[in-house]
Amino acid sequence: MLSFFDDNDGESAVQPVVLIVDDMPNNISLLFEALSRLNVKVLAARDGKSAVDQARIARPDLILLDVMMPGMDGFETCRRLKQDELTAAIPVIFMTALTETIDKVNGFNIGAVDYITKPFQLGEVVVRIENQLKIRNLQRDLEHLNAELEARVAERTASLTQALAEVEQLKNQLQHENTYLRDEIHLTNNFEEIVSRSKPFSHVLRQIEQVAPTHFTVMILGESGTGKELLARAVHNLSPRKKKALIKVNCAALPTNLIESELFGHEKGAFTGAANQKTGRFELADGGTIFLDEIGEMPVDLQPKLLRVLQEGEFERIGGHKTIKVNVRVIAATNRDLEKEVQAGRFREDLYYRLCVFPVKSLPLRDRSEDIPLLVSHFCKKHGPGIGKTIDTIPEDVLTTLAGYHWPGNIRELENVIQRALILSPGKTLTLGDWTWRRPLLSNPEGFVTLEAHERAYITQVLEHTRWKVSGKNGAAEILDIIPTTLDSRMKKLGIKRP
Numbered sequence: 001m002l003s004f005f006d007d008n009d010g011e012s013a014v015q016p017v018v019l020i021v022d023d024m025p026n027n028i029s030l031l032f033e034a035l036s037r038l039n040v041k042v043l044a045a046r047d048g049k050s051a052v053d054q055a056r057i058a059r060p061d062l063i064l065l066d067v068m069m070p071g072m073d074g075f076e077t078c079r080r081l082k083q084d085e086l087t088a089a090i091p092v093i094f095m096t097a098l099t100e101t102i103d104k105v106n107g108f109n110i111g112a113v114d115y116i117t118k119p120f121q122l123g124e125v126v127v128r129i130e131n132q133l134k135i136r137n138l139q140r141d142l143e144h145l146n147a148e149l150e151a152r153v154a155e156r157t158a159s160l161t162q163a164l165a166e167v168e169q170l171k172n173q174l175q176h177e178n179t180y181l182r183d184e185i186h187l188t189n190n191f192e193e194i195v196s197r198s199k200p201f202s203h204v205l206r207q208i209e210q211v212a213p214t215h216f217t218v219m220i221l222g223e224s225g226t227g228k229e230l231l232a233r234a235v236h237n238l239s240p241r242k243k244k245a246l247i248k249v250n251c252a253a254l255p256t257n258l259i260e261s262e263l264f265g266h267e268k269g270a271f272t273g274a275a276n277q278k279t280g281r282f283e284l285a286d287g288g289t290i291f292l293d294e295i296g297e298m299p300v301d302l303q304p305k306l307l308r309v310l311q312e313g314e315f316e317r318i319g320g321h322k323t324i325k326v327n328v329r330v331i332a333a334t335n336r337d338l339e340k341e342v343q344a345g346r347f348r349e350d351l352y353y354r355l356c357v358f359p360v361k362s363l364p365l366r367d368r369s370e371d372i373p374l375l376v377s378h379f380c381k382k383h384g385p386g387i388g389k390t391i392d393t394i395p396e397d398v399l400t401t402l403a404g405y406h407w408p409g410n411i412r413e414l415e416n417v418i419q420r421a422l423i424l425s426p427g428k429t430l431t432l433g434d435w436t437w438r439r440p441l442l443s444n445p446e447g448f449v450t451l452e453a454h455e456r457a458y459i460t461q462v463l464e465h466t467r468w469k470v471s472g473k474n475g476a477a478e479i480l481d482i483i484p485t486t487l488d489s490r491m492k493k494l495g496i497k498r499p
């Protein structure tokens, strides 16, 4: 007995189904009998329409289709079967009487696989059916193999795509980390020493560019370490006086009794200890610029003399009678609230107005934190060579940690942190070491950070302490008394990454 779907265990698998379509009951019974020799299930239909309906439901493995039938003939039935995707793949064998004059080629054209002629030679019929069922079986195997192959290809493609995406992500991350180092810091301004891409700071630089070529006195206001001196130098360098001297006086660094002599000079014997004549800094700055840093520290009794130089460009040395005329551009800076100083009577109002003709406010680092990556890279380049360090990677997590800090000491503090990090970095990747242990997070009353920044800093601190051991004995999760998965998700949320 023929079994088309025997599997390896010898068990008979699904029985093939053959649909006989003929309007003559005699033919159907003959075929029934012939097919009973095969291990197949036989279905029958008496006309084309019910054949199509049955085929849609039963999905036979083979259809024996009479050509000449009343109503829908075999050709039309076959056409319909082939148009329907549920039945299109079912092989069709046409049955036709020898006496019938039909166009056999047409039958093959519309999808038939074979012809059987009536009256039936039952032996031949069985062989033809067997052959078609074998072919059908092989086709099924092939389809199955194809599907399996496609599934495997799809699986491989998916994992390759995933791997490619991960590589791409890694590449992006590395590129990002290196961007600040690789790119020359091309700034669209005329400030060689000043590094910034921040929008608010670009307004400050714009003001500097506008005032620099004029003769106006410039007052630079801002917290300590925000780059006031750099701005003052920029004013001078962008002015027509750039070839002449820029003389700096730090009013806070000079003892009160010496400020007048430093600024205006003295004649020999003008006071005890004045053994020689001294040229003051206003005279030295003649034709150039004088930068009076920490102007808020200027003693009140000296302020009228300063006002006179500003207004008339003249003064006398201490102990001297000769009026000295100078052409000096004045730039002043302070981190104090000068208006308050005026109200408190420590600063003359007229001098205040004379100095504040053109005030420029330097910005604290916390208001331009987008500059942190640039500044970090700038300070690596500025200080690395001095201590024999070449940094080529600034990891994202280093930048994230730095961006989360409030910077009460501004850029000067950032510069110090980077100098220290450079010393501690063992290779070419910048590491912050245990900086987080030391930074005075809450030391500055104006410098409170957000809860999130504090949490980020604190978790980073603990992780650095445990050398990035998250779970297990002496791990960060144990210290923080939270479960490791919670710590993992906090780290993800806060952007904390193991260096």
Ligand SMILES: Nc1ncnc2c1ncn2[C@@H]1O[C@H](COP(=O)(O)OP(=O)(O)OP(=O)(O)O)[C@@H](O)[C@H]1O
Binding pocket: 193, 194, 195, 196, 222, 223, 224, 225, 226, 227, 228, 229, 230, 231, 293, 335, 378, 411, 412, 415
């Ligand atoms: N935009 C910047 N780009 C590069 N370096 C900067 C920038 N701003 C400040 N710095 C650096 O930060 C340090 C502090 O800057 P600076 O001395 O100009 O600040 P300051 O406001 O004058 O401070 P203070 O009020 O204490 O005198 C300097 O080493 C300076 O070179």
